[in-house]
Amino acid sequence: MLFLLAIVLLLVAVVLIKTLTFKSIQPKYAATKNVEVSENAIAHLQQGIRFKTVSFSDSAKTDSSVFLALHRYLAQTYPLVHQKLALEKVAHYSLVYTWKGKNPTLKPVILMAHQDVVPVEKASLLQWKTDPFGGSIQNGKLYGRGTADDKISLFSLLEAAEKLLQENYQPKRSIYFVFGHDEEAGGKGVKAVAALLKSRGIKADWVLDEGGEITKKEIPGLQGKPVALIGTSEKGYLSIDLKVNIEGGHSSMPKPETAVDVLIAAIQKLRAKPFPASFGGSTGDFFKYLGPEMPFTTKMAIANQWLFKPLLFKIYEKSAGGNALIRTTIAPTILQAGVKDNVIPTSASATINFRLLPGTSINAVSKHVKEAINDNRVQLIKENAFAEEASAVTSTQSSGFKQLEKAVIENYPGTLIAPYLTVGATDSRQMAGIANCILRFSPVTDLEGMHGLNENISVKEYPKAISFYYRLMKELK
Ligand SMILES: [Zn+2]
Numbered sequence: 001m002l003f004l005l006a007i008v009l010l011l012v013a014v015v016l017i018k019t020l021t022f023k024s025i026q027p028k029y030a031a032t033k034n035v036e037v038s039e040n041a042i043a044h045l046q047q048g049i050r051f052k053t054v055s056f057s058d059s060a061k062t063d064s065s066v067f068l069a070l071h072r073y074l075a076q077t078y079p080l081v082h083q084k085l086a087l088e089k090v091a092h093y094s095l096v097y098t099w100k101g102k103n104p105t106l107k108p109v110i111l112m113a114h115q116d117v118v119p120v121e122k123a124s125l126l127q128w129k130t131d132p133f134g135g136s137i138q139n140g141k142l143y144g145r146g147t148a149d150d151k152i153s154l155f156s157l158l159e160a161a162e163k164l165l166q167e168n169y170q171p172k173r174s175i176y177f178v179f180g181h182d183e184e185a186g187g188k189g190v191k192a193v194a195a196l197l198k199s200r201g202i203k204a205d206w207v208l209d210e211g212g213e214i215t216k217k218e219i220p221g222l223q224g225k226p227v228a229l230i231g232t233s234e235k236g237y238l239s240i241d242l243k244v245n246i247e248g249g250h251s252s253m254p255k256p257e258t259a260v261d262v263l264i265a266a267i268q269k270l271r272a273k274p275f276p277a278s279f280g281g282s283t284g285d286f287f288k289y290l291g292p293e294m295p296f297t298t299k300m301a302i303a304n305q306w307l308f309k310p311l312l313f314k315i316y317e318k319s320a321g322g323n324a325l326i327r328t329t330i331a332p333t334i335l336q337a338g339v340k341d342n343v344i345p346t347s348a349s350a351t352i353n354f355r356l357l358p359g360t361s362i363n364a365v366s367k368h369v370k371e372a373i374n375d376n377r378v379q380l381i382k383e384n385a386f387a388e389e390a391s392a393v394t395s396t397q398s399s400g401f402k403q404l405e406k407a408v409i410e411n412y413p414g415t416l417i418a419p420y421l422t423v424g425a426t427d428s429r430q431m432a433g434i435a436n437c438i439l440r441f442s443p444v445t446d447l448e449g450m451h452g453l454n455e456n457i458s459v460k461e462y463p464k465a466i467s468f469y470y471r472l473m474k475e476l477k
Pocket of ligand 1: 114149150210
């Protein structure tokens with residue numbers, strides 16, 4: 001009994017010591033005053049929303065005249081940017097601005113945003129509070145498709161650059177603005193930009209694109225406190241078609257197993273064998289940055305993963321969003337079989353979409369799927385159209401990360417910094433060949449309606465977004 005008691009006491013002591021020595025690593029910077037921005041800034045963004053720069057999966061449907069009209073509007077609205085920076089159009093509509101730095105031997109920085117937006121479903125129009133392409137303001141909010149994703153970044157970057165040019169500022173190292181035109185449809189534009197920059201031998205010091213935001217709602221235990229989620233990696237993307245061919249026949253005499261049965265069993269076997277969970281990479285960094293800021297019991301669990309990891313996994317697995325952060329996910333998305341109610345189909349197929357955790361390769365996913373299904377009658381066909389390996393993980397010790405966190409804290413005082421894993425794909429992945437340090441963050445707070453209804457940003461927040469990019473560029477190291 002005494003021995004058991006001693007073990008328990010020792011365990012408690014270790015847990016407590018680990019918790020109490022789990023100290024904050026949040027960077028400390030003094031807040032600086034927000035810069036004065038042009039009073040027309042919000043009107044510029046409103047006008048920007050009115051260009052229906054919609055991306056469709058079928059690029060033939062894209063209305064190129066709208067993109068060209070947007071380009072003309074940008075040239076009119078930001079005259080100094082268009083006078084002093086070199087502008088190239090790549091893949092017809094993607095924009096690359098080069099702002100020459102004072103020291104050409106330094107590696108440039110690439111700041112990104114995308115021009116295109118996702119379509120608005122006709123059936124959902126009645127549920128919008130305003131015309132999604134009207135650019136109107138109601139109750140302090142600017143509504144419209146693209147306000148948050150991603151025109152706020154594009155316009156506030158140009159607004160900040162125009163102001164810096166008015167002040168005769170020239171950065172130490174060159175800055176590229178890269179504004180893709182088809183991020184929502186695969187990102188061929190930025191792929192071409194990356195290839196062009198690579199052909200010129202350009203290596204970037206760091207890259208900033210969309211993919212993270214400030215949240216006051218999303219982090220359990222920290223509700224109410226602003227947390228800047230800075231994407232230091234992003235998941236990979238893969239779709240695999242499962243196909244079964246078994247001779248069908250008349251539905252009045254079904255065989256014990258049809259193509260449909262084999263396919264459904266395969267999907268069930270796969271779903272029953274999820275990929276292993278992990279707290280590595282960006283999610284591990286997330287815990288290092290936020291763990292010490294959490295309420296005591298959460299802090300204790302994170303500080304003592306050697307004991308509480310299974311419990312933490314359980315908590316994360318409970319929500320779809322949490323689960324996506326800790327493992328490669330499996331989602332059946334398209335099912336196809338059958339043409340008539342009295343005919344047993346000869347062929348049945350399913351598309352399974354995977355989002356790969358950094359560290360898990362496309363090949364490893366194929367192997368997992370084969371082993372889980374373990375049935376030769378199920379063919380695996382890899383859909384290569386959009387297959388992307390997961391990104392590398394950007395170090396929180398990199399100069400880019402440090403500069404970004406400084407600009408965030410100076411501009412949004414009291415905000416906690418959190419590296420994290422971006423679950424969706426961004427155009428920045430195309431830059432992997434020319435940059436080791438890729439960061440994903442937009443200066444918005446708890447954006448609403450992204451890809452959904454009533455997308456909007458707060459009018460009051462917009463000058464802060466401009467101020468953020470202004471500071472980031474002005475303090476560029
Ligand atoms: Zn976007």
